[in-house]
Each structure stands twice: as C-alpha cells, then as structure tokens.
Amino acid sequence: MKSVVPNWCNLTIYSSALILALTGALKLASSFSTAGLLQVEDPVLGIANGNVYFLIGLLEVLITFCLLLVRQFGFRLLLIAFLAVNFLTYKMAAWWMSIPAPCSCLGNPLAWTALTPSLISKISNAALVWLLFSSFSSLVVIYRFPKRTDSGI
Secondary structure: OOOOOOHHHHHHHHHHHHHHHHHHHHHHHHOOOOOOOHEOOHHHHHHHHEHHHHHHHHHHHHHHHHHHHHHHHHHHHHHHHHHHHHHHHHHHHHHHOOOOOOOOOOOOHHOOOOOOOHHHHHHHHHHHHHHHHHHHHHHHHHHHHHHHHHOOO
C-alpha cells in the first residue's frame, strides 16, 4: 500500500511554491512602480515600502526556487513554515499597532488590478492560513511517521 504522506507533502510544497512565486512577483513588480506608497515608511519594519516589497519579493522567489530544486521534504517544509510564521508575526504586529487594513503585503496591486482592498486582504489571509496549516501539518506527519516519508532532514 502506497503512503499518501509524500503526496500531501508534495501538494504542500508545490502549492506553496505557486503562492510564493505569485506573491513574490507581485511584490517585485510593485517595488519598481512609481506609486507614492513606495516612498512611505513601513510602520512595522521602519524602512521604505519599496525596499520592503523588493526584499520580501526576492526572498519569496528564492524560497520558491529552493522548494522546486531541493530534494528533502523536511527542509522544504521548514522553509515554508519559517516564512509563514514571519508573515503571521508581521500581521500580528500590524494588528497590535492598530495599522488599518488591508496590509500592503502583496505590494500595490490596487494600482494595476481591479481587486478591492477587502478582496486583497482576504486573499492574503487565505494564503497565509494555507501556508501555516499545510506546512505544520506536513511537518507533524513526517516527524510522526518518519519511515513512511523519507523526510531527509
């Protein structure tokens, strides 16, 4: 009987790679636009939004390449979990500081799409929930059933 654990891990890894590639591309594209928002200081990190978009977008694209090229399930899942926890920490800090929603965590897609701020916020929250849930549940499974998964950590 074939184990479904690698299938779940692959679903987690490849869906996360897709999410990170799309959001990374959005942030990188936004970082090169001429929107005034880019010059404004990010209230959580204290640096210009343009720099935040560029650095985080680049990080997301680099992690996407790692997810696609590295062989070990465990390492790839840890990368996803690490990034997701950092995104959650950022959102919690924004909430704690009473920064009005939506966060500009996808860059500035309002400037070149027809998406509303509310929809963008819902999409980014859903992506964050998926990254958190899928990575941590996959990590639990590969550590709970290590002989079935060849976790490679």
